[in-house]
Amino acid sequence: MLRDNIVESILGKTTQKRKSRIPAKLDFLQSATGLILAIFIIFHLLFEASILFGKDSMYAITKMFELDFFIKDGSPIFISILAFIIFVIFIFHAFLAMRKFPNSYREYLRLKTHAKLMEHSDTNLWIIQITTGFMLFFLGSIHLYIMLTQPENIGPFASSDRVYSDVMWPMYLMLLVSVVLHAGVGVYRLIIKWGWLDGENPKKNRLKTRKIIKIVTIIYLIIGLFSLITYIKIGYEHRDNYGERYKVVSNEN
Numbered sequence: 001m002l003r004d005n006i007v008e009s010i011l012g013k014t015t016q017k018r019k020s021r022i023p024a025k026l027d028f029l030q031s032a033t034g035l036i037l038a039i040f041i042i043f044h045l046l047f048e049a050s051i052l053f054g055k056d057s058m059y060a061i062t063k064m065f066e067l068d069f070f071i072k073d074g075s076p077i078f079i080s081i082l083a084f085i086i087f088v089i090f091i092f093h094a095f096l097a098m099r100k101f102p103n104s105y106r107e108y109l110r111l112k113t114h115a116k117l118m119e120h121s122d123t124n125l126w127i128i129q130i131t132t133g134f135m136l137f138f139l140g141s142i143h144l145y146i147m148l149t150q151p152e153n154i155g156p157f158a159s160s161d162r163v164y165s166d167v168m169w170p171m172y173l174m175l176l177v178s179v180v181l182h183a184g185v186g187v188y189r190l191i192i193k194w195g196w197l198d199g200e201n202p203k204k205n206r207l208k209t210r211k212i213i214k215i216v217t218i219i220y221l222i223i224g225l226f227s228l229i230t231y232i233k234i235g236y237e238h239r240d241n242y243g244e245r246y247k248v249v250s251n252e253n
């Protein structure tokens with residue numbers, strides 16, 4: 001602190017400028033990486049939900065991500081490449097977010113008490129975000145690492161075997177709740193922070209935004225839960241043939 005003051009008084013405005021610009025840039029990068037991840041999740045959970053329309057639908061989506069329309073039969077390497085890109089953005093986003101974590105457990109508890117006493121909804125949202133963000137450090141990394149290293153094990157049977165027989169469903173359940181809440185709160189805070197939907201009447205529009213995001217978050221939780229139940233059901237029925245891969249019947253003839 002003392003050293004900063006001395007440097008500042010010697011260099012004057014230059015350090016002041018530098019001091020104020022870097023946090024703003026980091027803030028912008030955090031918002032930008034968060035937005036990219038949120039958009040990714042919005043589409044990811046919908047693609048995952050293709051299992052609700054049957055095994056053939058999920059198989060078709062998997063092959064699409066293997067770029068089977070581009071090279072014959074596609075290749076899982078493209079899924080690895082996508083997982084690598086998402087992993088880099090994910091780590092960078094988490095790294096930037098670390099600045100905002102409470103510095104100690106005591107500080108965290110104080111914040112929680114503060115939120116309870118004040119019934120301050122924005123503080124509550126912030127607490128949801130750091131708690132789910134902390135969980136995502138671990139849960140997101142486990143999932144991304146598996147997708148990165150075993151891209152060939154994705155499909156109606158392979159995924160369901162992982163979810164049921166490899167007992168990954170508790171992890172997916174926690175990941176689903178964490179990521180949907182984190183993305184919902186994150187997108188809401190982004191909209192408020194940058195005033196995207198403020199319009200003529202910011203107060204009214206913010207309340208409206210909050211309501212819409214709440215509804216969309218609940219819809220996503222329901223879609224995710226039903227998808228997960230479907231993977232569990234298929235995995236259970238397929239348990240005796242663990243490891244066998246799905247084949248579209250018409251392709252075999």
Ligand code: HEM
Pocket residue numbers: 041044045048049079082083084086090136140143144147153154155158159160162163172175176177179223224225227228
């Ligand atoms: C390119 C990277 C990714 C790929 C290829 C991918 C692929 C998949 C696949 C195939 C499943 C079905 C279960 C399985 O096969 O194990 C799944 C489920 C899931 N993924 Fe990802 N994923 C990626 C990134 C992420 C990220 C970054 C998150 C969140 C941090 C995430 C959250 C989830 C959740 C919550 C589920 C469970 C879905 C549900 O319950 O409906 N995924 N993912």
